[in-house]
Amino acid sequence: MFRILLFWAILTITSNAESTASFTPNGRLTIEKPWLRATPKGVVVSAGYMKIINSDESEERLISAESDISNRVEIHSVNIKNGIVMMRRIEGGLVIKPNSELILKPGSFHIMFLGLKRPLNHGEHLSVNLNFQNSGQIKVLFKVDNQKNNFAL
Ligand SMILES: [Cu+2]
Numbered sequence: 001m002f003r004i005l006l007f008w009a010i011l012t013i014t015s016n017a018e019s020t021a022s023f024t025p026n027g028r029l030t031i032e033k034p035w036l037r038a039t040p041k042g043v044v045v046s047a048g049y050m051k052i053i054n055s056d057e058s059e060e061r062l063i064s065a066e067s068d069i070s071n072r073v074e075i076h077s078v079n080i081k082n083g084i085v086m087m088r089r090i091e092g093g094l095v096i097k098p099n100s101e102l103i104l105k106p107g108s109f110h111i112m113f114l115g116l117k118r119p120l121n122h123g124e125h126l127s128v129n130l131n132f133q134n135s136g137q138i139k140v141l142f143k144v145d146n147q148k149n150n151f152a153l
Contacts, residue, residue, distance in 0.1 A: 025138045028056035031130075036113070038122045038146040046070075046120055048111035048128060048142050049104045054096040061133035062102075063093040069126055071115030078107055087112065093133070106147075122146035 022032040034050035054060045065073045075094055076087045085107075094109060096102045104110050111128070120126070125141045132138060 021143065023140075026135055029054060029060060029132065029135050029138070031138070031140050034128075034140050034142045035145045036120055036126060036128075036142040038144050039116060039120045041119055043119070044070075044114075044116045046113045046116060047076075047106070048113065049106065050140070050142075051101055051103045052096050053101040055099060056134070057098050058134065059098055060096045060135065061093045062096065062130060063133055064131045065111045066129040066131070067113065067126065069117060069120070069128075070113035071117070072113075073128075074112045074114065076110050076112045078110070120144045 021034070022030060024030045030051075030053040032051040032053065034048065036048045037046045039046050048065075052060075052062065062075065065075065067073050075090045077090050079086050079088060089112075090109075094102060094104075102109070122144055124144045126144060128140050128142050130138045130140055
């Protein structure tokens, strides 16, 4: 009986963490709903998204990201030129202005994972280190999500 109760307790803690999906690592920054696109077999790239809220009086900058799930991690923007969707690496990082937020989402800014070492499965959580100019390195758990209806990177 004790074992069963413990199992339920762990389940409850896990589901609470997922439903909140928001955390404030240092009082200045809040990361909301970090998620990574699930990949079908054979696809070796994926993209990560989230909302970053800067509640500080000074500008923050997401300089880079690191993870051991892929060979390379880059910060990208998406531009549409003559009807062609193009991704571009952002040099110098992404600025989050004082008391404002930045949304990384499909069709816009994203963290690009190039050379995935294995497929990313719906429901799993993967650790990504985000490097900020002021806040330093922040470890964020990204939830892998299978959003088939929107494959724009
Ligand atoms: Cu990209």
